[in-house]
Amino acid sequence: MACISSGKNFVALLDLHPNLSRPSVFGIVIGKTDVRGFPDRKNFGSERYTFSFTIRDSPAYFINAFAWGKEEYIKSLSESFRVGDCVIIENPLVQTKDTEREEKFNPTTPSYYKLLISEVHSVVQIRASCEVEPSLLSLLHLPTKESHDYYSLSDIVENGQSLDGKVINVLAAVRLVGEPKCFTTSDRRKGQRCEVKLFDESVSSFTMICWDNESIQLAESWVPRETVIFASDVRINYDNFRNSMVATVISKTIITANPDTQEANILSCCVREYGETGVLDEESDEQARVQSIVDVYTVRQLKVKASQLEDKTSAVFGIVYAYLSTLNVDADIGKIVRNRCSRCRRLINESNTCTYCFCNDMSSDSNKSVITSFDLQVDLTDHTGTLHSCNLSGNVAQEALGCKVDQFLTLTEEQKTALKWTLLLERSKIYLKMFLSPSGRNGLRVTLLSCKTADPVEANQSMSRPGNICN
Known part of the structure; x- marks a missing residue:
């Protein structure tokens, strides 16, 4: 599918299984989380670091990958690519996923497996978009859920607190991307938050909050009043301070910008109409x-x-x-x-x-x-x-x-x-x-x-x- 590396035999994500010897896969990155550190149980007083990302190589297939290792390696690897980049993963460990446990916190995928990337055994290469066929890049505009499987903003507003705590899909246009605001938690951890204002045919302003750096950087690439997004698996909560419902980007969320669907095309027409009128x-x-x-x-x-x-x-x-x-x-x-x-x-x-x-x-x-x-x-x-x-x-x-x-x-x-x-x-x-x-x-x-x-x-x-x- 993609012109990315001559002489290599890549395994399609659909054909992955744990018995493969030293597989190589490639795909476009459609979702990514921040780096996190955890106490290393095997080495008291030290930490292990991890982050995850989701890659796709066809309209029907995508898979989650998890990188583990020392702080320097994980942070360097995470900073080397973003959503929208093409990556090659050599010799990942293909492992059967615990669907019920893992999909509670990670994007839902059609694959039975997940990829584990280690500093010692695996290699991750990044390829520029000019080296990738348009058919692969076009996957960035395909939602990971059915195009009709979403709530409109009016659905959310009208259902009110009955949706509190639910994880749903949302199709909306970007009205405004706010400035990221830094904060420090009670245990002295630093963080950022960014508010994105959404709208559609029925609701003129609806708040979506991004808490992690990856989703904030993605949001900053959107063009207000032009970009339409399909947000898969955002959490909806009632905000007492605003006295309204808000959406929150979580670790399960995958956001598709300017999706190539009929429903999104209609909303895009509305966006253009709003801009003209x-x-x-x-x-x-x-x-x-x-x-x-x-x-x-x-x-x-x-x-x-x-x-x-x-x-x-x-x-x-x-x-x-x-x-x-x-x-x-x-x-x-x-x-x-x-x-x-x-x-x-x-x-x-x-x-x-x-x-x-x-x-x-x-x-x-x-x-x-x-x-x-x-x-x-x-x-x-x-x-x-x-x-x-x-x-x-x-x-x-x-x-x-x-x-x-x-x-x-x-x-x-x-x-x-x-x-x-x-x-x-x-x-x-x-x-x-x-x-x-x-x-x-x-x-x-x-x-x-x-x-x-x-x-x-x-x-x-x-x-x-x-x-x-x-x-």
């Missing part, structure tokens, strides 16, 4: 971002900043004190309120049917529904100019208009016009995000993160204070 910018945890925005701009300064944006990954966050100079809440309802599919987040047709082929190829429509939300285009004007076609949607629009969608739909035309002129006459304090977007006006998209009536004194002070207005 700015849906995520209006959700609740964006308020933390809003609170961190302090730079005040005029419209003219924002236009200058826009001209300096280099690519779609860069953005400008700022505050502008401006009037809503265009707010067509009395226009055709189709230009104010949009219906989207709850699964793929694409716009649906007049018969409330999703026409996206991948979404409709799913076997069950039981989790699909119609999501109705505000989707307005507004103009922002101050004494220096106007920003056209800014996006005011979702919860931010509800807050600005002072009503929910269902309430808005009951208003008469006269009431909508009165609402419009009430808002047009007030200066607003607006927090916004500005970024490049091919679908936006002039290739630019401006999304309102918050829009509230401005305090006149605060507005005058901020606008007149040179240090607060970015030049």
